[in-house]
Amino acid sequence: MTGETILEVRDLTMRFGGFVALDSVDAEVREGERLGLIGPNGSGKTTMINCISGALGNYTGTVRFRGRDLGRSKPHRRTRLGIVRSFQIPRPFKSQTVRENLAITIEYATGAAGAERDDRAEAVLQSMGLGPRADAISAGLTQIEMRKLELARALAARPQLLISDEAMAGLSSGEVDELLEILFRLNEDGVTIIMIEHIMRAVMRFSERIVVLDAGKKIADGDPDTVVADPAVERAYLGD
Ligand code: ADP
Ligand code: MG
Numbered sequence: 001m002t003g004e005t006i007l008e009v010r011d012l013t014m015r016f017g018g019f020v021a022l023d024s025v026d027a028e029v030r031e032g033e034r035l036g037l038i039g040p041n042g043s044g045k046t047t048m049i050n051c052i053s054g055a056l057g058n059y060t061g062t063v064r065f066r067g068r069d070l071g072r073s074k075p076h077r078r079t080r081l082g083i084v085r086s087f088q089i090p091r092p093f094k095s096q097t098v099r100e101n102l103a104i105t106i107e108y109a110t111g112a113a114g115a116e117r118d119d120r121a122e123a124v125l126q127s128m129g130l131g132p133r134a135d136a137i138s139a140g141l142t143q144i145e146m147r148k149l150e151l152a153r154a155l156a157a158r159p160q161l162l163i164s165d166e167a168m169a170g171l172s173s174g175e176v177d178e179l180l181e182i183l184f185r186l187n188e189d190g191v192t193i194i195m196i197e198h199i200m201r202a203v204m205r206f207s208e209r210i211v212v213l214d215a216g217k218k219i220a221d222g223d224p225d226t227v228v229a230d231p232a233v234e235r236a237y238l239g240d
Contacts, residue, residue: 003031005067006161006192007052007083012061014047014216021047022059023216029161029194034187036207036224037196040236043213045196049163053085054078065161079109082160086150086167094139098130098149101138102156109157120156128152128182144175151182162186163194168202176202204228212236 007029014022022044029035037045050056052063054075063070065081092101102121106112112120125131128148133141141149147167154162164183168176180202187193197203203210203224210227212220214236220227227233 005029006031006033006065008062008064008067009048009052010062010064012048012051012059012063014044014051014056014059021216022051022213024061025213025216025218027211027218027221029192031192032187032190033192034183034206034208035192035194036203036210037194037213038198038200038203038210039213039219040239042215043236044216045213046165047216048213049085049165049194049196052078053083053163055085076108079157080111082158083163084109084154084157084159084161085163086154086165092138092146092149092153095137097135097137098141098152099125099134101149102152105153105156124152124156127185128155144171144178147171147175147179148182151179155186159191161192161194163196165196166198168197168199173201180206200228 005028009025009027012022012025013020025048039045047056051059054070054073054077057072065083070078093104099121102124103117106117106120125134128151130148130152133145138149151167168179171179176199183193183195183206195203195206207224209222210224211218212227212233219232219236220230
């Protein structure tokens, strides 16, 4: 069961010059929910996430988090409120270790320092199964370890709403399952999750509800089986 509305998007519109990348989108996410956000390439998924995370500030319409209008607040402020995007925080510093990367993220996202910061880094390392790689230089990580580090950094920021934008691209089917298990576990711990993913098997397995964008408009919103059977969704993908 899911709870109150945690995120509410109303009449969200984003223009790049004369091009309308998001066209009056309405959507809600409930506390504890696992929402899939899909749509053909260029349909506006990342743009929508950029508006929610604050990376794009010049949208029109409203983004409310726990009832509070976020106005034009910056990404850093939204991170501290608990809206965390897996790629929002700068990518890993390749010359630093996994542990150092987490420590930097924790300071940036929560302001914790010293022993408090280090203890939190250790807890995240353990929960992500990255303990044995804690002192490895990030540049030497495998692809799956790198994805785990990116998720670990998102987790280190103490998300209430975690947004994962194509975190699974290029991974093997076993690795996709491994990341899915981590996301399920986070969700069980109370984190609301929006997953953007091209790998339909992953989206279908993970999502309780799916929102579909096409050419900047929301064309479907509902339970996964109904949404994928929707002729409008099929047409959007065929036209891709
Ligand atoms: P998706 O993530 O669904 O593939 P995007 O949100 O990245 O789609 O892009 C939606 C549309 O907006 C695309 O046509 C893209 O080219 C355009 N777009 C995205 N960001 C910018 C930008 N900064 N400047 C101009 N056009 C952009
Ligand atoms: Mg995208």
